[in-house]
Amino acid sequence: MITDREKAAFEAGIKLGALYHQFVGTPISRETADSVETAIEQAVSLQPCVTDVRVRLNREMMVSNRFGYSELAGRMLDAEVTTRVGTAVCRARLHLQDDYPMMEIVETHETARDTDHR
Amino acid sequence: MITDREKAAFEAGIKLGALYHQFVGTPISRETADSVETAIEQAVSLQPCVTDVRVRLNREMMVSNRFGYSELAGRMLDAEVTTRVGTAVCRARLHLQDDYPMMEIVETHETARDTDHR
Amino acid sequence: MITDREKAAFEAGIKLGALYHQFVGTPISRETADSVETAIEQAVSLQPCVTDVRVRLNREMMVSNRFGYSELAGRMLDAEVTTRVGTAVCRARLHLQDDYPMMEIVETHETARDTDHR
């Protein structure tokens, strides 16, 4: 028996793992960070069960190399994604914790309304 | 209150989302598929909470383009990953289902022994 | 002796290979294609020697899966990048040719003005 909360947590994990490995390595600068944030948020919001997503990239870490740009690193990513399966909701986060880009569940809860977001 | 089963499901989701978006697009052929399977399995097995992983790539789908190779597509991926958090275990799968590379939990359960695999 | 034209061609190749393998696999739809085009163009324009870049994604090919989205495939990409090294200019293209996402040089030439775009 797999609960909807477990499924929502699973779906949230998929989204964070996916966005990390899709976009890490992208050439980036403080001037172009907006466009990458938007592209990531829109890519995540298309995927199953996602009800909310917010991506913020740490501009402070975008130190220019000799050619004037930087590269998206996992450490720069601060992302929060909310998923829903049945009435179960999971909110999860990717953020820098002791120099490791940690992914973790913030909370899981039940909502009154059963809306299938698949 | 977040349960260990939810955490294990979350971790399994991360791994499947990550491997998919890291490796899709890799030039591949039936002759080199072994090396990509090994590289993916080893990459996944390094990550937190993973106790088992198996990746199989569908060689039938590796139809050569005019230059004699193919490209790893999500549809070619059949992967199963097992994660453990505390005594909770999650087994999850990525496989082709009605032409969609579906990721889903196969089962979650509790084990007797509490082993921290982080 | 390596000519500037060869260097410009080399740089153009880097950019096309890079954008292809960075972004293929991104969840996408006709509604979000704009944001991905912008993100790719900005990422490429940051890199050494690039003087111009244009990326167009084929919306016709973005057929929705059962969850209402598609995935960026190499076949959807139409991109043109111009690089300059010394007075040598290279214009190269990635586009679908007989069902293969072909990358090729469109032309190389010399300009009057020597501007180092590195």
Next chain:
Amino acid sequence: MITDREKAAFEAGIKLGALYHQFVGTPISRETADSVETAIEQAVSLQPCVTDVRVRLNREMMVSNRFGYSELAGRMLDAEVTTRVGTAVCRARLHLQDDYPMMEIVETHETARDTDHR
């Protein structure tokens, strides 16, 4: 008029840009580095015009995070690829230079034998 040397240089650039952006971000450790080197070499060798490829990953830089693994960074990559178009040969390299993962042509030359490796 585009020369075969320019084409060979273009093809070499494609391969280096591609491998970089395909594999950066892969979870890795000193124990699994072999499998990633093999997977990258095989992926590159499948592509058009490639006659030789060698990939070496810097194990010194693979410092373990708290979960006991590292992540493939561009700085770890040392790769050399040789391409041929007609009788023109290009040898190019990706290696760390002043803390930047530099891609550059090592040499271009003509061979006696005209062998089409496409």
